[in-house]
Amino acid sequence: MHPAAVKITNGDKRAAARAMTWIENGTEEGRRILSDLFPLTGTAYVIGITGSPGSGKSSLTDAFVSVLRAQGKRVGVVAVDPSSPFTGGALLGDRLRLNHHATDPQVFIRSMSTRGALGGVARATREIVHVLDVYGCEYIFVETVGVGQSEIDIMTIADTIALVLNPGAGDQIQALKAGVMEIADLFIINKADLPGSDKTVHEVNTLLDLIHDFEYRPKVVKTTVADSSTVEAAWTEVEAHRVFLQTSGRLTDRRQSRTSCEVMAIAVEQLKGWLGPFLSGTAEGQSLLASLQSGSGSPYAAAQDALRKWRHFMLS
Amino acid sequence: MHPAAVKITNGDKRAAARAMTWIENGTEEGRRILSDLFPLTGTAYVIGITGSPGSGKSSLTDAFVSVLRAQGKRVGVVAVDPSSPFTGGALLGDRLRLNHHATDPQVFIRSMSTRGALGGVARATREIVHVLDVYGCEYIFVETVGVGQSEIDIMTIADTIALVLNPGAGDQIQALKAGVMEIADLFIINKADLPGSDKTVHEVNTLLDLIHDFEYRPKVVKTTVADSSTVEAAWTEVEAHRVFLQTSGRLTDRRQSRTSCEVMAIAVEQLKGWLGPFLSGTAEGQSLLASLQSGSGSPYAAAQDALRKWRHFMLS
Numbered sequence: 001m002h003p004a005a006v007k008i009t010n011g012d013k014r015a016a017a018r019a020m021t022w023i024e025n026g027t028e029e030g031r032r033i034l035s036d037l038f039p040l041t042g043t044a045y046v047i048g049i050t051g052s053p054g055s056g057k058s059s060l061t062d063a064f065v066s067v068l069r070a071q072g073k074r075v076g077v078v079a080v081d082p083s084s085p086f087t088g089g090a091l092l093g094d095r096l097r098l099n100h101h102a103t104d105p106q107v108f109i110r111s112m113s114t115r116g117a118l119g120g121v122a123r124a125t126r127e128i129v130h131v132l133d134v135y136g137c138e139y140i141f142v143e144t145v146g147v148g149q150s151e152i153d154i155m156t157i158a159d160t161i162a163l164v165l166n167p168g169a170g171d172q173i174q175a176l177k178a179g180v181m182e183i184a185d186l187f188i189i190n191k192a193d194l195p196g197s198d199k200t201v202h203e204v205n206t207l208l209d210l211i212h213d214f215e216y217r218p219k220v221v222k223t224t225v226a227d228s229s230t231v232e233a234a235w236t237e238v239e240a241h242r243v244f245l246q247t248s249g250r251l252t253d254r255r256q257s258r259t260s261c262e263v264m265a266i267a268v269e270q271l272k273g274w275l276g277p278f279l280s281g282t283a284e285g286q287s288l289l290a291s292l293q294s295g296s297g298s299p300y301a302a303a304q305d306a307l308r309k310w311r312h313f314m315l316s
Numbered sequence: 317m318h319p320a321a322v323k324i325t326n327g328d329k330r331a332a333a334r335a336m337t338w339i340e341n342g343t344e345e346g347r348r349i350l351s352d353l354f355p356l357t358g359t360a361y362v363i364g365i366t367g368s369p370g371s372g373k374s375s376l377t378d379a380f381v382s383v384l385r386a387q388g389k390r391v392g393v394v395a396v397d398p399s400s401p402f403t404g405g406a407l408l409g410d411r412l413r414l415n416h417h418a419t420d421p422q423v424f425i426r427s428m429s430t431r432g433a434l435g436g437v438a439r440a441t442r443e444i445v446h447v448l449d450v451y452g453c454e455y456i457f458v459e460t461v462g463v464g465q466s467e468i469d470i471m472t473i474a475d476t477i478a479l480v481l482n483p484g485a486g487d488q489i490q491a492l493k494a495g496v497m498e499i500a501d502l503f504i505i506n507k508a509d510l511p512g513s514d515k516t517v518h519e520v521n522t523l524l525d526l527i528h529d530f531e532y533r534p535k536v537v538k539t540t541v542a543d544s545s546t547v548e549a550a551w552t553e554v555e556a557h558r559v560f561l562q563t564s565g566r567l568t569d570r571r572q573s574r575t576s577c578e579v580m581a582i583a584v585e586q587l588k589g590w591l592g593p594f595l596s597g598t599a600e601g602q603s604l605l606a607s608l609q610s611g612s613g614s615p616y617a618a619a620q621d622a623l624r625k626w627r628h629f630m631l632s
Binding site: 290299 | 617
């Protein structure tokens with residue numbers, strides 16, 4: 001076992017943080033640690049928190065962490081921020097807002113930027129969750145900004161997915177359009193002290209009613225972060241979903257499909273890691289592109305050629 | 317040449333529409349037509365229009381189409397809507413808003429849902445643009461809802477990328493976070509009759525100033541769709557960017573990198589098309605996942621195993 005992996009299993013926070021950096025950077029060191037850690041994963045319960053910017057995801061996550069800390073649980077938070085060349089993604093101050101628990105040794109907070117490939121972000125998020133799991137976090141929150149396809153991909157890591165909305169119609173429609181409606185296990189109407197929260201609850205329920213074959217009908221709850229009883233009530237629904245998953249056997253299915261996604265993503269990344277440099281950095285790749293550009297052949301034929309090359313590369 | 321491909325080169329609208337459906341569905345028929353069409357592409361100029369929901373992208377696209385129709389150009393529009401199980405993505409009525417030109421035989425409008433794989437959407441969008449190109453559209457607009465990573469992927473198809481913002485700060489920060497700032501060639505502050513438009517122009521310019529090494533410094537313009545002179549002024553900036561790309565040789569570079577993305581996406585899709593069914597539908601794949609689940613091995617080792625299988629599959 002890699003020395004860092006041993007340290008992580010012993011709850012060494014600095015070793016965990018260092019491993020996460022290696023993982024984020026996609027280093028061989030990170031991969032070796034992960035290969036050691038993966039068999040030890042599966043203890044933590046992972047909650048995905050998604051929603052539009054400004055919906056209050058971070059504050060709500062912070063409030064959930066408080067609930068769990070009151071129960072003495074060890075908690076991890078992974079905040080996925082899309083990248084910005086200026087600030088590394090901290091513009092909206094998510095890190096600051098989570099600082100409430102920043103000094104608590106039983107809370108591990110990790111902010112990730114989404115630099116580089118998309119597949120890379122989903123991969124790194126999954127793997128950082130593995131580290132937190134083995135490190136000893138009993139609950140791990142994965143918070144993503146936005147409700148687009150990339151966030152849905154990242155959310156495959158979660159056992160329970162909560163979609164945070166606010167009173168008013170815009171968010172809901174946006175959510176629908178992004179297809180999050182189908183993946184959310186719990187709808188949280190946050191900032192419920194704003195006007196129109198009951199109407200929003202009703203709207204979401206109406207839309208949910210249009211989806212017929214729910215094995216588990218997502219609940220729609222209202223929260224106001226300042227009112228801890230609403231946060232606790234929302235948390236109860238997270239736990240209810242967890243119980244459903246566990247008693248129905250769906251937790252195993254979900255995690256198996258997560259592992260499948262993970263294997264697939266790694267394989268795709270390996271293909272891309274070869275194909276990108278081949279196309280952009282080799283004479284052969286360049287001539288393949290140039291001949292396409294000049295009007296001979298098709299991308300399909302070129303992809304076939306490239307894959308044939310790769311096969312030889314893998315064989316050698 | 318596939319008979320449908322011949323018809324498309326002759327400007328047969330129904331043949332083009334049918335081919336697009338085949339392409340969207342990922343059929344072999346579609347691939348064969350594309351292989352015939354690809355060498356004939358490269359005439360159309362492709363403009364990507366992106367921005368948050370509600371920023372007025374569709375209305376602005378509609379207004380640009382009017383400018384081009386006044387010049388007698390044939391125009392294509394591809395609107396990429398995230399999927400919804402309820403409506404197929406038409407909730408926000410983008411199709412309706414574009415109906416202004418729906419009866420004009422020189423305007424080809426195609427709405428796409430984003431069902432299925434993400435790579436699939438970017439692929440289908442690129443390929444539908446190829447069809448429109450060969451069909452004879454001189455300008456093609458690709459409009460995506462949202463400013464996430466998936467939209468950035470789709471935008472690799474465009475020669476000029478316009479980011480539509482509205483007066484007010486939220487959108488800008490969201491855009492920054494999603495990394496669109498780096499890929500936009502033109503910033504359009506739409507609904508400029510709303511308060512704060514000059515401030516927004518200033519803010520975007522300030523942020524752009526922080527990026528030093530622009531080869532082409534994106535312009536920031538204001539539009540009000542009802543005021544056609546503002547739309548024409550914005551269009552002039554699209555043309556200015558086009559001239560830059562053409563005179564600097566960057567258009568060739570951009571299109572070569574687009575082709576590279578296209579080849580890569582096809583190769584990845586082929587890998588996924590084999591790997592998904594292998595993992596979920598074969599005894600071997602299932603046992604691979606089950607052994608991972610039970611704590612033996614790592615996803616990296618499993619990906620290696622799977623790729624080794626694939627290699628044999630490709631060889632056979």
